[in-house]
Amino acid sequence: MRNVLLVDDEPLIVKGMQSIIDWNANHMQIADTARNGVEALAKLDGLSVDLVITDIMMPQMTGLELIREVKVRSPLTKFIILSGYEEFNYVREGITLGVENYLLKPVNIGELEATIKHMQHDWEREEIRQIQMDQSWRILRTNILQRWANETIDAKEFRERAQLLELPLTKSSYCAAALRIVTDLDHGMDDPQFYRPVIAEQCEIIGRTHVPDGCEIICFPDQEGDIIVLFASTGREGEEWQVQSLCGMKQWIASDTGASVWGVKGLSEQSYLGVPQSCKQVKLWLQNHLLGESETIIVTSDNGSEAGQACEKREPVMDQFHKLLRDGKSLEVDRFIDDFFAVPSEDGHPARTPFFNSAIQLMLAAKNLEKTPDYGGVFGPLSRIHTLSGLKRLVKRVVHQTLDTYHATERDYSPHVMAALDFVKNTYKEELSLKTLSQKLDLHPNYLGQLFQQEAGTSFSDYVNQYRIERATHLLLYSDKKTAEVAAEVGFWDTSYFYRQFKKYAGVSPTELRSMYMKK
Incomplete structure (x- = not known):
């Protein structure tokens, strides 16, 4: 909601301006009124105003003098001048000050509304320019593009955001590709050398050098660290330019980071609605394949999983x-x-x-x-x-x-530690503790714990958990038991505790483990 200040020494004019149009319907509100320029300036000290509608001839300070003062304080504020008679000199000076319009009293409703709509378009363009200058614009753009590719954004919301971000939705051909950066070391997304948003931004610049007239290219990082490339074209240019663009991006990433880079290109779709399908095909190919020795650009077929059978x-x-x-x-x-x-x-x-x-x-x-x-x-x-x-x-x-x-x-354990190892192996499904075991062996718990730590290289409780996780791993890989059933079978009665311990010792969750090892 934008704020409006009405300035006129005639109360009837002020009252009439407040009701002449539906301000709320135009996303505006009358924030305050003033009888002259001096009073208006005083009120502006504690008020943020987007539009000032002011009379020309007022006591103490004219409307033009008021505009000059406000321009110094708030350069982005807009102005509409009101006058009871047409005076060319005032019109000319108002134009030099950058006012939006010069309206004669009584005010024409249609002309006022048309002026307001024109200002709203200006405000929207200014907002877009401001957003684009801000880092938040890049974050918003990446978020919207990721949601578009993953089909996790509502159609209406996407069209609104696409208009704001100036995404091409009227082309006749769309195609997705992915560039996967592979390094020997584990570089995170925030590593400056491998910071994907910066790489994607540079790839878009490089890719544009190969873009034919009427075509567009968009690059953004997905949540898995791949650089997704979207090609939007008229459909008459063929696909050679797309492969050239990918090659240029791939070569730049490789030379700039020293990493290996593979490119995978999906099939073309006839509408922007098909972009998620093309993205899914590319990601499915990468999910189903291991990359070979030669870095190359791979063009997939209809199902994305034909190679390597x-x-x-x-x-x-x-x-x-x-x-x-x-x-x-x-x-x-x-x-x-x-x-x-x-x-x-x-x-x-x-x-x-x-x-x-x-x-x-x-x-x-x-x-x-x-x-x-x-x-x-x-x-x-x-x-x-x-x-x-x-x-x-x-x-x-x-x-x-x-x-x-x-x-x-490889060596023999002492009889007591060997007995402890056998005890865990035979009773790991039950509740186990060093205290219970020490009673069975007729030893002090502290002595048995120190002896076990010395010979086994780990504490008794850690050994029990590791052994249980080992047994759970085999059940998860080679049986169809549910995770809760596996947890109970190896001695974890609290499933959430089992998840935490499994992640701690195995490095992945039970679900992630099963997704890695797919039974044939």
């Missing part, structure tokens, strides 16, 4: 792998992993699921050799793996960490 039946020979682990033959273990992850060049970018499943099997096989396995290094990094080579490196790292500790620390 030849690899789906690949499974490691686990008996052979178990033997290599027990024998501690590191070089042969590496050769086994290299051979398994060797993909023929014609397969390009293999399907993600079978390789993720096999990688989990290999890592769990190694972890099962540990007395107190820590799954944080197994499942936590998986969500950040996008390449076949990255997955292979993770498997090797986890396996070698296990081999380095397993064969170096």
